[in-house]
Amino acid sequence: MARPVRRPGSPAEAKLPVAVDAMGGDKAPAEIVAGAVAAARDLGIPVVLVGRAGELGDTGGLGVIEASEVIAMDEDPAPSVRRKKDSSLVRGAEAVRDGRASALVSAGNTGATMASALLRMGRLPGVTRPAIATPIPRPGSHPTVLVDAGANAECTPAMLVQFAQMGAAYSTARYGPAEPTVGLLSIGEESSKGTPLVREAHVALKQAATASGLRFVGNVEGRDLLPGAADVVVTDGFTGNVALKALEGALRFFMGALGQVLDRDEGTRAAAQALLPHLAPLAAEFDPDNTGGAMLLGVDGVCVISHGSSSARAVVAAVRVAHELCGAGLVGRLAEAVEAAPGR
């Protein structure tokens, strides 16, 4: 009889500490450590730091997994992960693999985080390629999950079907909808629109909808991303990354332009005072420090990728999300979603 397989990041392991890569991110280690300390203190979530103990400053009594090396933000991911075996990212991923941590959180080099998680935690059974799931805020509702936001520049139709299955399981675990809607990013509603990849993925997603109950709502367009036409939007990592960054650029531009208008003169500054209570909640919904970060779907463990300029607040949010999703059994749900898929 087969021994029950231990599942990293399972509810049973939610009592383990969340491993926070203390060396990753533009504001590391100070802001990262501050966030880890705050998460442990204010939310009561067990946290362990990973990095050079001597450089972390006041760790508020948190445990430290020593790692002597650091993978820089701009290092080539795969070679650096292979070479720097004692880096905070590699040691953090190993802690999840070995049952010493419930999840990995990093604001460091995204590619290296993916590579560390993939090489040390391993892929979930049946998963062709892990993908990045990024939340796109949808005011008044839960965010849209965009998969893949940049892990795989080249994809097959079968990979997009797995992204849909994992994205739907993630949307349910994270945001609650029992049967999340899934859209396919294209350049028109008709199934004949788009590249060969998109046209074939459309057919494959329709089949998956019939076979496994995936709630595929058809093609969505770039203009549907921000208002949020579906709970999950699947696309290849090249298109997803371009679209996501286009939205980020637009957001930053409009916030900046509005800020300039509001700060123009006495009159506009007075007007700003009247508007602030109403603008602040909107700005908060789009603040990347509030989203909890992106999730790497398809590896055998919980791995949260926080944005590079993460503040302590962003780290608190990421630790909370990592802990909650471990408790919600995310990794097991992803494995089930992929294993239950037709053709397997």
Added chain:
Amino acid sequence: MARPVRRPGSPAEAKLPVAVDAMGGDKAPAEIVAGAVAAARDLGIPVVLVGRAGELGDTGGLGVIEASEVIAMDEDPAPSVRRKKDSSLVRGAEAVRDGRASALVSAGNTGATMASALLRMGRLPGVTRPAIATPIPRPGSHPTVLVDAGANAECTPAMLVQFAQMGAAYSTARYGPAEPTVGLLSIGEESSKGTPLVREAHVALKQAATASGLRFVGNVEGRDLLPGAADVVVTDGFTGNVALKALEGALRFFMGALGQVLDRDEGTRAAAQALLPHLAPLAAEFDPDNTGGAMLLGVDGVCVISHGSSSARAVVAAVRVAHELCGAGLVGRLAEAVEAAPGR
């Protein structure tokens, strides 16, 4: 000795009327005709309408090229253009081909407009595939030209080089920069980033920069589109269309959200009064009715594609742009840019 080739849309033909597809667009024919009449009356640009004379209402004395058929907004482009030989789009493109009009302007079915122009005007010598050039507003400067914004879902590296050459010639003719900068849309600055298409196009654009003086500035990302990192950004029509629509969606979302905040109560409405003089110019820069529309580059004639919900004001802008670019010899410049290219 070869007879000098007549070039449709050349400066010599700028005295010809601009052909306006009176039947194309969500608000056709009323708003389209009103715009055509206003352009002729207020700007002194000769205009001819194309469509069903009996349905056009008051044409203010403008001439009409009779066309009994209409290609609907949602009709399949290629078959409808082949079948409806007496449609306003086909007749308008023929008028340019035959030297009875200087340019074609349509707010109708984009795919059918492209197909009509391609089939009736023909491709410019050496052009593999025509592409759509869409302006992305860049407050404080001239717009960034995005090529291809949706004509070709599948592209080759050589096509992207042609898009760069035509896009640069268009940027110069339309907005003035003598040596426009050209960026390649990708998911990172490094030449190793992106799909095989993007990596090969990067190499080909570098070669074109050395050989023909194209001012290639390397890869740009989605977040660079709105602030405007380059005068021209080239990409395949799938990625370009997704990115453009993502920006449009974000724009509409933020304008809507800001509008709701400003209209919340007495206090915010008073604040709105103080801000309006400063917000209005910003809104005007992003108003699609002001841009003059997208340009189909690579056909043997000037063809302006105005957006589907064009008002009379949008038609005035499109007619003005079409007339000016005819006078500026756009088509000849595009032909030169492609003919001068290395490898030809």
